[in-house]
Amino acid sequence: MTQTHEPGTARRRPEGAAELRTVAMPADANPAGDIFGGWVMSQMDIAGGIAAxxxxxxxxxxxxxxxxxxxxxxxxxxxxxxxxxxxxxxRSSLRLHLETWVTRRRTSLEDPIEELVTEAVFTFVAVDAEGRPRPFPG
Incomplete structure (x- = not known):
């Protein structure tokens, strides 16, 4: 069973639909092995763009x-x-709450741990072929 943790609380689950899943690679990291915040933000922008x-x-x-x-x-x-x-x-824009969670690599026989690493609200605007705002259905 996978454990989930958020700072200050235990057992919180991700909110919303999963829009993107990928693996953080060495090319996306600094020399200490931490992934660049800009890379994380770009993954959120991609996921939000898909949903929007x-x-x-x-x-x-x-x-x-x-x-x-x-x-x-x-x-x-x-x-x-x-x-x-x-x-x-x-009429032509929407706001999406995006949460980024990680599943830590498994070590020994432990269950993997999921952790919330960041969240934000992204605003997207529907545009036409010329890049002008357009109303969207619904």
């Missing part, structure tokens, strides 16, 4: 990212999963 494109049924651009704090490091070999949930929508 599905909601809007078309092209989207990232318009804003609300405060992002890194709670724990991401390390080489961690499985990185990004979960998305819709928080609000307008």
């Amino acid at each position: 494109g599905q909601y809007t049924r078309g092209r989207v651009v990232t318009a804003a990212v609300d405060a992002m704090s890194f709670l724990k490091p991401v390390r080489i070999g961690d499985v990185v999963s990004v979960y998305c949930s819709l928080t609000s929508r307008g």
